[in-house]
Structures are given as structure tokens and as C-alpha cells.
Amino acid sequence: xxxxxxxxxxxxxxxxxxxxxxxxxxxxxxxxxxxxxxxxxxxxxxxxxxxxxxxxxxxxxxxxxxxxxxxxxxxxxxxxxxxxxxxxxxxxxxxxxxxxxxxxxxxxxxxxxxxxxxxxxxxxxxxxxxxxxxxxxxxxxxxxxxxxxxxxxxxxxxxxxxxxxxxxxxxxxxxxxxxxxxxxxxxxxxxxxxxxxxxxxxxxxxxxxxxxxxxxxxxxxxxxxxxxxxxxxxxxxxxxxxxxxxxxxxxxxxxxxxxxxxxxxxxxxxxxxxxxxxxxxxxxxxxxxxxxxxxxxxxxxxxxxxxxxxxxxxxxxxxxxxxxxxxxxxxxxxxxxxxxxxxxxxxxxxxxxxxxxxxxxxxxxxxxxxxxxxxxxxxxxxxxxxxxxxxxxxxxxxxxxxxxxxxxxxxxxxxxxxxxxxxxxxxxxxxxxxxxxxxxxxxxxx
Numbered sequence: 001x002x003x004x005x006x007x008x009x010x011x012x013x014x015x016x017x018x019x020x021x022x023x024x025x026x027x028x029x030x031x032x033x034x035x036x037x038x039x040x041x042x043x044x045x046x047x048x049x050x051x052x053x054x055x056x057x058x059x060x061x062x063x064x065x066x067x068x069x070x071x072x073x074x075x076x077x078x079x080x081x082x083x084x085x086x087x088x089x090x091x092x093x094x095x096x097x098x099x100x101x102x103x104x105x106x107x108x109x110x111x112x113x114x115x116x117x118x119x120x121x122x123x124x125x126x127x128x129x130x131x132x133x134x135x136x137x138x139x140x141x142x143x144x145x146x147x148x149x150x151x152x153x154x155x156x157x158x159x160x161x162x163x164x165x166x167x168x169x170x171x172x173x174x175x176x177x178x179x180x181x182x183x184x185x186x187x188x189x190x191x192x193x194x195x196x197x198x199x200x201x202x203x204x205x206x207x208x209x210x211x212x213x214x215x216x217x218x219x220x221x222x223x224x225x226x227x228x229x230x231x232x233x234x235x236x237x238x239x240x241x242x243x244x245x246x247x248x249x250x251x252x253x254x255x256x257x258x259x260x261x262x263x264x265x266x267x268x269x270x271x272x273x274x275x276x277x278x279x280x281x282x283x284x285x286x287x288x289x290x291x292x293x294x295x296x297x298x299x300x301x302x303x304x305x306x307x308x309x310x311x312x313x314x315x316x317x318x319x320x321x322x323x324x325x326x327x328x329x330x331x332x333x334x335x336x337x338x339x340x341x342x343x344x345x346x347x348x349x350x351x352x353x354x355x356x357x358x359x360x361x362x363x364x365x366x367x368x369x370x371x372x373x374x375x376x377x378x379x380x381x382x383x384x385x386x387x388x389x390x391x392x393x394x395x396x397x398x399x400x401x402x403x404x405x406x407x408x409x410x411x412x413x414x415x416x417x418x419x420x421x422x423x424x425x426x427x428x429x430x431x432x433x434x435x436x437x438x439x440x441x442x443x444x445x446x
Contacts, residue, residue: 014246
């Protein structure tokens with residue numbers, strides 16, 4: 001068995017840069033090492049610190065930056081702008097640049113990247129940093145050469161998103177809220193923490209972006225706002241509770257920049273668990289990012305699939321065959337039917353479709369179009385498969401294809417192709433079972 005160290009980010013409450021870094025520190029990365037890696041970004045020891053807080057009863061680490069977070073022992077309420085959901089302390093920001101409620105109030109949030117109306121109140125924030133200026137700050141950190149290169153790549157991707165939103169070029173784009181010192185510290189600190197953990201594989205859950213709208217100087221944008229959504233392109237996201245903005249640009253950048261896979265918690269043996277807290281404490285939702293570090297079996301071929309199900313009790317049985325054929329033709333990995341008992345003691349059929357997650361919408365449309373169901377459910381889950389190949393074996397009756405399944409190179413199963421056995425049985429006037437037995441004997445003795 002080949003063991004990989006896997007890091008899983010659970011983003012059920014969204015993600016922000018300070019939450020991610022807080023989770024990694026909570027999982028074992030030393031704060032003093034983070035301070036040292038920041039170099040000239042953290043001139044004094046008290047520039048950054050951590051606090052132990054609770055979020056909906058969960059104990060978590062809050063990563064803090066001077067000027068953006070209250071000092072230890074101070075007022076921990078979230079004082080600044082939040083997503084527009086009728087909250088009394090909402091205030092407008094510039095075009096598309098909202099503030100996320102999940103992480104630190106000064107990052108800020110989502111958006112399209114023009115300066116916050118309140119950004120000038122933070123003395124250490126430069127609301128007009130260019131990409132070149134941020135590169136200079138990164139070069140002043142104590143990251144390794146590899147780490148500095150990774151941080152530059154992250155900010156370049158962020159700048160590309162901003163430039164695309166505003167129709168400008170990389171050399172002219174200005175990074176405003178996400179170019180503030182606290183955001184740079186979050187990104188540089190996370191790059192160092194990921195190097196320190198030295199994990200082999202990073203997986204993340206689908207991200208809860210929250211809901212509602214972000215009120216901006218030039219209008220109101222739905223959550224997630226433009227730049228955040230662009231950074232999330234290709235990653236699985238969903239809207240949920242609480243109805244506020246939960247994913248910040250920095251959070252979107254870091255999760256999508258490091259995660260190579262998305263899905264449920266993979267099969268692993270957890271060794272370390274960390275919780276990184278956001279600024280807000282929601283009543284019924286733990287406002288945290290959870291980092292789970294553990295060992296996974298690299299030899300296991302685990303894949304995320306979506307399982308679609310529907311119960312049907314009022315359809316012509318002849319249609320089930322057509323439905324199965326069309327689902328398989330459009331990419332379903334498996335389709336099967338199970339006899340069930342439904343309401344009013346009616347016999348019914350449970351339709352189960354197993355498919356790649358990216359085909360869910362297409363296959364759902366086929367189920368609704370071709371069957372009589374008016375509702376279905378789906379869930380993502382993992383499956384593990386053996387390595388498979390087809391080999392041809394020469395038998396006294398003719399060639400037979402074998403489906404061979406291996407794990408770590410060892411043969412686990414070998415089965416003759418039934419159609420080949422039927423063909424040879426017909427050609428030689430032999431029972432199919434005899435041809436199967438002969439082919440299996442030849443395979444084992446070869």
C-alpha cells in the first residue's frame with residue numbers, strides 16, 4: 001500500500017483567507033514560524049496573532065492582523081460591512097466589491113475589486129496596489145524561492161480575474177481590497193503553511209457561497225460577486241444558509257489554487273484536525289473552515305460519482321428499457337432498477353443512476369423527459385475500482401476475451417466475455433457453461 005498525506009478542506013461555511021490560515025495553524029503549523037515567514041510583512045511580533053474563539057459551540061483558531069481585527073481582549077464583534085440581507089450595519093462599497101461575512105471584515109469580499117468606501121479608514125491598507133507592487137511585498141517575505149513563486153502565481157491569477165471583470169490589462173489593473181496588507185499576509189502565510197505541512201494531495205468540499213446580495217456603490221450584485229465567481233470557475237459551489245456572502249476572493253483563490261479534487265471527505269485515517277474561525281458567530285452554523293489531515297491509500301482508485309434516484313409506480317414497463325438505453329448512451333456509468341413498495345401499498349420501481357458528477361444535469365433532464373417521475377434526489381459519493389484491462393486468450397475452440405481486474409498488480413478477478421462464449425458455443429454445438437469452464441481453465445493454466 002502506498003500512503004499519501006492528504007489535506008481535506010471542509011468549506012460548508014464558505015472560505016476566507018484568514019479562516020484557511022487559522023485552520024492550518026490550528027492543525028499544527030506554528031504561529032512563530034508563520035511570523036518568521038512573513039518577513040517584512042509583519043514588522044512587529046504583534047502584527048499578527050491568534051485567538052481562541054468559539055463558533056456555534058466549536059472551538060477554533062482566529063487568525064488576526066493588526067488594524068483589521070480587535071486586539072486580544074477587545075471587542076470581537078464584526079464592526080464592518082456585510083452582505084445586504086437587511087442588516088442595519090450594511091453600507092455601500094464600490095462596484096461589485098462587497099464584504100464577506102465569513103472571514104475578516106477588512107479583506108474584503110467579493111468582489112469585483114474596486115475600492116471599498118471604508119478602506120481608507122485602515123491606515124495600513126493601500127487600496128491602489130498594482131501587481132508589481134504586490135510582487136515587491138512578496139519578495140520581502142521570508143518564503144522559500146518556491147513559495148515566493150507560488151504566491152506570485154496566486155496573485156497573478158487574482159489579477160487576471162480582476163482584469164477580465166473590468167476589461168483592462170494585467171499591467172493596468174489595481175488590486176484594491178484583495179491587495180490590502182491583511183490579504184497579502186493571509187496568502188503568503190497560507191503558502192508557507194502549505195509548504196510546512198508538505199502534504200501530497202489536497203481535496204476540498206463543494207463550497208457554500210451563502211446567499212443574498214452585496215450592495216455596491218454602483219448597484220447590487222447577487223452572491224457570489226463577479227471576481228469571486230470567476231475565481232470559482234470549474235469548482236463545485238452551492239448557495240446555502242446563512243444568507244450572507246461566505247466566500248471571499250482570497251478564500252476562492254486559495255481553495256481552487258491548491259485543491260486538485262473536489263468532493264466528500266475521502267477515505268482516510270485522520271491524524272490532525274484544525275478549525276479556522278471567521279469573524280461572525282452565527283447562531284446555528286459554525287462559521288469555520290475545517291482542515292483534516294490524514295493518510296490515504298494511493299493504490300486505491302477512488303472516484304467521486306453522483307447517484308441519482310427516483311421512485312416510479314405509474315409508468316408503462318416497456319419504457320424502462322428505453323430509459324436505461326438512453327441514460328447509458330448519454331454517459332451513465334450504471335443504471336439499474338429495484339422492486340420497491342410505495343404509498344398505498346403500490347408496487348413500484350426504484351431507478352438508480354450512477355454517473356460522473358459533471359453529467360448530473362444532462363442525465364436528470366433525460367429522467368424527467370423520458371419517465372413519469374415528478375421528482376428525484378441525488379448525492380455524491382465515492383467508489384473504488386480495480387484496475388481493469390481486456391486480454392485475449394486462445395482456447396481450443398477459438399479466441400475468448402477476458403476481463404481482468406487487478407489491484408497493485410495482483411489479479412483479483414478474471415472473467416471470460418460472455419458474448420464470446422455464446423458465439424463459440426453456437427459454432428461448436430457446445431453448452432455455454434462448458435465453453436466458459438474451458439476458457440477459464442486455459443486462462444488459469446497459461
